[in-house]
Amino acid sequence: MVQYLVILLDDTSVSYCHCNNPYKEHRLISLDDLRNGILYAMKENLMIQFVYPDYDLPEEYKEKIESIDHHNIVSSLYFDKLMFEESDVVVFQDWSSVSNYDFEPGKAYVIKTTKTDLFDRYCSLKEILGKVDRLNVVITDVEKFTDGDFESYKKVLSELSAEIEKLYVAGKSPQLNLLTDRMMLSEMNNCGAGETNITLAPNGKFYVCPAFYYENEADSVGDLDKGLDIKNKQLYRLDHAPICRHCDAWQCKRCIWLNRKTTLEVNTPSHEQCVIAHLERNASRELLNSIRKHGTFLPEQDEIEKIDYLDPFDKRADWQ
């Protein structure tokens, strides 16, 4: 069931996920579409997440936005200081402004990175983890991982894990999506595009997620006039995902957009996405076990089992 509506306020709204936003020209959503989008969310009981461009919005837009409960997703370069205070999620498009940034608790931060940048610069995450409540690292070239990259990623996770262990022992509890989410979950918690959340683009049309809009404007799944119309919507659900249904890398985003890009099917993930998620899962397992050596930790959570595969697809003979 759809629970969230992501509203892209402008074509240049910050991209917070695996895809990059190719739009360079401003195109602000019309005030009518904004109004109708909010109305739609009210009628359908949806929580709104507004996604901002870098520039200051006109007053009437701010007023409209303030008329409803919502979350704000903004770029680290966002212009409007006042609105910035109100932001819930701050997104870094790359590492360029990360080092001088004044991180503070109470917000979630997203750092988008290529694999190469991550392998070069992950050490700076250690310091950030000491300052924030939540940090999401989002890799933008998952599909390009090679076997050598998997090894490097494993090393990165292990080093970050050691840092998190230190922080937890010292009484802090920062969350890093790659390592702490799986420890705290007891079922799949994926991105939910097309199932629990949909996106309203500045053209007044609905999309499965912002990436589908960025990739092809014609790929809409309805509009504000005629309502939502997701064809084959069962394919966004876990019960129609033949590999993921058998998986316990519960923190995995199960990125529908990457699925379609790499395997041509929204319900089937690539090998790379699965291996990355399993390296995270296994590192979370180690982390959970390590923290528990210092005392009781998440007692309600079961142990994360040891497994002998990194891609559930390789175990498909056991599924029947």
Added chain:
Amino acid sequence: MTISVAQSVINYILSTSFLVKGTTIIYDFIGGEPLLKINLISEIMDYAVNEMKKSNLGLKFKIRITTNGILYNNSKVQSFIQKYHDHLIISISIDGTKKKNDLNRVFKNGKGSYDSIISNVYLWHSQFPFIGTRMTISHDDIPFVYESVKHLISLGIKKIDVNPVLENVWQEGDEVIYEEQLMNIADYIIDNDLYFDKELDLTCFDEYIGKPLGKKDMINPCGSMFLSVDSLGRFYTCMRFAKYSLRSKKPRIIGDIHNGIDKNKLRPLYALDLQSLYTSECFFCEVATGCKWCPAENYDSSSTGTIYERSVATCNMHKARVRAKNYYWNKIYQKNKWIE
């Protein structure tokens, strides 16, 4: 296809371990009329056999050809058949009676092809007595199904696979005529005691069809995946994903001779299971077994370009077949019950 593209394909296959591990390679020549290119096929197979030997992988191979039969008695075709007889699975597609065949298969001059192929059918049948034929039927063919099957049986052909096309060509009432036609076949076989002939194999009366789905049915309908290659060396999982086979969708290419196979693009086909594919209507259908579907037809007819949207165009035709099959087996039972 040029010989150099074909050679690159063979080189790629033989050097790609996941494609050849412990397998028999089936070289399947399709697209247009393959026997028109018998010289090329012959050259490709000579190269392939040589390379397979050199590879020391201990590979076995089969050659599959489906032909319209017109060139079957050609001397080059016959010497190819002699050379590779033990590896060949060659079938002639005959559309039944002269009337029905000539309705579908005509030469450029407008003359039907039946008379030209019938002597070749006898030749083929003498060379490959155990190979059957596939009768693909569309809307216009339904009234001829009974006559056609009877005719094929009279030619000595024992394995006959009657298949309604999977595309949505069906009109209201087709299923009624189809059911009658199949029941006529059932009567013909039973009244003439042909069902005692163990070699007679009509897939339309297969006992397994028309039951609820069981665990064993959770498999890909193609049985196995094939690597298909077009004339430019582009790879598909089946030629039905190539441009010339599709009505409206983009070709679904999984690689080419230069870059190899993109394994990620194979995952949906290998992972596909009925729970992910079926709507609840099909999943819980009480006569679901044997109801044919094909990933490429799913793809072509789907609303979102997915192989995971089950095409149900033949639903009524399948149900008609199930009723006729039930009639067939009940009639046999009634006829023989006094023996038990």
